[in-house]
Amino acid sequence: MKPETPKPTKRTAHDKTLLASELFQGRQEIRIAFNREIYRLRITRNQKLILTK
Template sequence: MHTQTPLSTHSPAEPGTRTFRPDVIPTDYLFQGNQEILISHKGEHYRLRITKNGKLILTK
């Protein structure tokens, strides 16, 4: 029988520790209260933003 690892825990964590799977990053952790972030990839910059409808848009 296989049990799934929860995506996050509800217990308080120490500052600086993640409480989610390393391959799943929640947007609230990634954006930290902002509506957009800049991502650098191979010398190029990309803008990831949350729309008014809660969708994600990635632009170069």
């Protein structure tokens, strides 16, 4: 019996991948406004992302 090939998933506008380099543009921290709150997204010295309110 032949295994079934997985069906391709539908891509939507919500599936877009953003590059961190495009978001940060050389900065270490950006601010994101969401639901009337401001969040900080920053790159650590260990090249990790931290999101804080």
